[in-house]
Amino acid sequence: MQRARILCIPNLSEGRDTATIRAVVDAVASAKVQIHHLSWDEDHHRTVLAFSGTPPQVRQAVLQMGAVAVERIDLTRHRGAHPRIGAVDVVPFVPLEGLTREQAVAWSLRIARSFARRLRVPVYLYEHSAREGRIRDLPTLRKGEFEGWVGKRLTGERAPDFGPKRLHPTAGATVMGVRDPLIALNCYIHPPDYDLAREIARRIRAERETNPALRGVRALGLWLPSRRTAQVSLNITQTDQTDMFRVVDAVRRVADAMRVEVVATELVGVVLAQDAARALQSALEMLGFDSQQIVR
Amino acid sequence: MQRARILCIPNLSEGRDTATIRAVVDAVASAKVQIHHLSWDEDHHRTVLAFSGTPPQVRQAVLQMGAVAVERIDLTRHRGAHPRIGAVDVVPFVPLEGLTREQAVAWSLRIARSFARRLRVPVYLYEHSAREGRIRDLPTLRKGEFEGWVGKRLTGERAPDFGPKRLHPTAGATVMGVRDPLIALNCYIHPPDYDLAREIARRIRAERETNPALRGVRALGLWLPSRRTAQVSLNITQTDQTDMFRVVDAVRRVADAMRVEVVATELVGVVLAQDAARALQSALEMLGFDSQQIVR
Numbered sequence: 005m006q007r008a009r010i011l012c013i014p015n016l017s018e019g020r021d022t023a024t025i026r027a028v029v030d031a032v033a034s035a036k037v038q039i040h041h042l043s044w045d046e047d048h049h050r051t052v053l054a055f056s057g058t059p060p061q062v063r064q065a066v067l068q069m070g071a072v073a074v075e076r077i078d079l080t081r082h083r084g085a086h087p088r089i090g091a092v093d094v095v096p097f098v099p100l101e102g103l104t105r106e107q108a109v110a111w112s113l114r115i116a117r118s119f120a121r122r123l124r125v126p127v128y129l130y131e132h133s134a135r136e137g138r139i140r141d142l143p144t145l146r147k148g149e150f151e152g153w154v155g156k157r158l159t160g161e162r163a164p165d166f167g168p169k170r171l172h173p174t175a176g177a178t179v180m181g182v183r184d185p186l187i188a189l190n191c192y193i194h195p196p197d198y199d200l201a202r203e204i205a206r207r208i209r210a211e212r213e214t215n216p217a218l219r220g221v222r223a224l225g226l227w228l229p230s231r232r233t234a235q236v237s238l239n240i241t242q243t244d245q246t247d248m249f250r251v252v253d254a255v256r257r258v259a260d261a262m263r264v265e266v267v268a269t270e271l272v273g274v275v276l277a278q279d280a281a282r283a284l285q286s287a288l289e290m291l292g293f294d295s296q297q298i299v300r
Numbered sequence: 301m302q303r304a305r306i307l308c309i310p311n312l313s314e315g316r317d318t319a320t321i322r323a324v325v326d327a328v329a330s331a332k333v334q335i336h337h338l339s340w341d342e343d344h345h346r347t348v349l350a351f352s353g354t355p356p357q358v359r360q361a362v363l364q365m366g367a368v369a370v371e372r373i374d375l376t377r378h379r380g381a382h383p384r385i386g387a388v389d390v391v392p393f394v395p396l397e398g399l400t401r402e403q404a405v406a407w408s409l410r411i412a413r414s415f416a417r418r419l420r421v422p423v424y425l426y427e428h429s430a431r432e433g434r435i436r437d438l439p440t441l442r443k444g445e446f447e448g449w450v451g452k453r454l455t456g457e458r459a460p461d462f463g464p465k466r467l468h469p470t471a472g473a474t475v476m477g478v479r480d481p482l483i484a485l486n487c488y489i490h491p492p493d494y495d496l497a498r499e500i501a502r503r504i505r506a507e508r509e510t511n512p513a514l515r516g517v518r519a520l521g522l523w524l525p526s527r528r529t530a531q532v533s534l535n536i537t538q539t540d541q542t543d544m545f546r547v548v549d550a551v552r553r554v555a556d557a558m559r560v561e562v563v564a565t566e567l568v569g570v571v572l573a574q575d576a577a578r579a580l581q582s583a584l585e586m587l588g589f590d591s592q593q594i595v596r
Contacts, residue, residue, distance in 0.1 A: 011595055039592075040592045040593055040595055041590075041592065041593050054593070054595070056595060100595065100596065101596075189584075192587075248580075248584060249583055249584065252584050266585070267585070268585050268586070268587050269584045269585055269586050269587070270586060270587045270588070271584075271586060271589055271593060273593070274593045274594070274595045275593060275594055275595070276594075276595055276596070277573075277594055277595065277596040280576060280577075280580060280594045281576075283580055283583070283584070284544075284576060284579055284580060284583070287545055287579070287580070287583035287584075288485075288544060288545060288548050288565045288579070288583075289562070289563070289564050289565055290564070290565050290566060290567060291488075291564050291565070291566045292566070293567055294337075295596070296335075296336045296337065297336055297337050297350070297567060297569070297570045297571060298570070298571055298572075298573055298576045298594065298596075299307055299336055299350070299352060299396065299570045299571070299572055299573065300396065300397075300572070300573040300591075300594075300596070
């Protein structure tokens with residue numbers, strides 16, 4: 005039997021204090037998981053981490069990471085470009101091998117309960133882990149954000165799945181669950197102009213209705229003041245319907261029509277081997293390429 | 301400590317008899333290695349297989365595969381587009397993790413000796429495994445091919461490193477050793493014309509002297525009669541100097557100048573994750589992409 009492995013891509017509301025980021029990474033690393041990616045951004049004021057391991061390793065990493073983040077991150081003093089509801093804002097899980105989605109969901113409920121009880125943080129289940137009839141998408145769950153909810157009683161639709169009925173006073177709430185693979189990709193444009201980035205994102209969203217290369221693609225225009233650059237931020241949510249190369253190709257074409265150039269792209273987090281293979285296959289117009297042909 | 305893993309990409313002189321190909325694959329699979337790739341081509345009359353495993357697993361797979369191939373493949377009745385000297389024509393090894401190149405070379409000498417003794421096939425060591433002062437490149441070792449050597453005494457420069465001093469009467473000789481990663485890539489062109497394929501290959505070789513994207517690239521124009529297609533066959537030998545996307549981009553440009561179109565490409569065998577990452581980075585003009593971000 006295959007050894008079960010889970011990928012975890014937590015997003016934390018800290019992108020400036022490198023001592024805190026280091027403490028978080030140390031907490032994760034001590035659980036013996038394999039760390040695939042770490043990046044932080046001071047404009048978003050956010051850190052993205054990606055690691056994988058066996059279910060017990062990932063559980064330990066998440067609980068240890070959570071303890072450090074809840075202790076050190078204070079949302080009452082946090083202002084960033086990215087929407088967020090908590091210090092440990094969202095903890096997505098993707099089953100890699102050796103366990104079904106159902107098994108991963110069952111496992112995620114247990115870790116969510118432990119997280120909420122130990123850290124006294126309300127936890128909302130999302131995506132595949134969300135219970136029947138509950139809100140399952142992240143933007144809706146996060147609506148109002150930390151400032152809009154703090155101190156209020158969380159009842160009805162806003163009642164958490166686990167933990168206290170009020171936000172943690174400094175660490176807010178956490179959204180956790182099993183989701184499909186997702187690719188987060190940024191396109192940097194020249195000239196570096198916020199309105200141009202927003203217009204490209206708008207056209208991509210409009211073209212999405214008719215262009216299969218853009219199926220399941222979310223696009224947002226952003227301005228990053230510290231780097232004085234504009235970025236089209238893309239999420240590929242249905243990675244089996246399109247691929248990174250076709251998406252970037254579409255952005256390049258839309259930008260080109262506006263006399264804007266895509267000068268660089270950036271992958272935030274990780275990409276599954278099968279999705280990397282799919283993008284390579286598009287870029288090279290390959291016949292019959294299989295992710296098994298990518299050897300580590 | 302990391303578990304040692306070796307990649308093996310044997311090339312066998314049989315691309316038509318699927319019963320033999322199946323028997324070879326069964327022999328490999330029974331050694332519990334992970335099979336990444338299998339392809340055969342009736343024009344080349346050749347099978348390429350790629351598998352990885354621990355050193356004992358790979359050793360067992362190679363010896364079992366050799367026994368089947370030597371018994372079933374008869375080079376006295378073999379005619380194909382691809383040069384070859386033996387039934388098990390060449391057996392390259394690439395260390396993946398957990399062992400140094402020196403350790404892999406030492407291991408390859410032991411397996412080469414066993415192979416030669418058990419199967420009574422002369423074995424030539426090549427690339428990193430070749431002994432000081434001996435021929436180390438495959439084209440030179442294979443010069444004259446099976447027909448030119450059969451029955452002759454193999455002495456002096458032609459003396460094998462292990463095994464008998466004459467070619468095996470039906471299975472010829474085998475070239476074996478540790479080599480650097482190599483990417484074998486075919487470009488199919490339209491119109492499907494042998495002369496055009498050869499001319500593109502010639503121009504690629506000429507441009508190689510000045511274009512860094514073509515460093516370490518070997519190119520050959522081929523005609524595949526059974527499929528009535530022409531192909532530019534490429535080997536990227538210095539995978540750290542360029543990448544698949546830049547190479548194909550150069551071929552497309554050269555072809556375009558001749559009003560020829562590259563209609564598809566094909567990867568034969570496997571690509572290491574770091575080389576796949578490098579090609580994706582080129583294709584998407586990515587900032588700071590690391591192969592650790594490709595997760596299986």
